[in-house]
Amino acid sequence: MTVASASERARTPRFPRYRPWTVSDFNDSSVAGADTSVTIEAAALVDDELVAAFARLIPQLSSSSPAPDADQLGLVVHGDDTVLFIARVDGTIVGSLTLAFYRIPTGLKSWIEDVVVDDAARGHGVGRKLNEAALAEAQARGAKDVSLTSRPSRETANRLYQRIGFEARTTNVYRFKL
Helix, strand or coil: CCCCCHHHHHHCCCCCCCCCCCCHHHCCCCCCCCCCCEEEEECCCCCHHHHHHHHHHHHHHCCCCCCCCHHHHHHHHCCCCEEEEEEEECCEEEEEEEEEEEEECCEEEEEEEEEEECHHHCCCCHHHHHHHHHHHHHHHHCCCCEECCCCCCCHHHHHHHHHHCCCCCCCCCCCCCC
């Protein structure tokens, strides 16, 4: 039996990149407030449109984090362990979600980060569709579970996560700033 070295494994993607990945199945008009013109896709390239969308969206997510530039977005879009989902309404990017994967000795896990929907598009099922696409991708890759955090003040988002099926965990989350 041949065992690949860690550097060989790092160079060989374990999972194929699913590009482009349009999720028309999540355009479910039975969801209250759903807008059937919403489409979800995995970003396949970084262009001026994507950079401009993040310049508009990130300030709605965080006042302390600057919007990413094209190089930073490229690391996410082309990373083997990340999928950047974008939501479009009538062709315009109105939301995004980053799904990150990591392998530990007990299995493959995934984490949802930086979910943001443009103020003007909220309440129309965009956040739900982004999350459903991420959950489908995580399941397709064999992840054990998907985790996320959400500030308690984000009451609407927290209700959405619970309706989708996320369960609050009794744990402490710690952060060490570098």
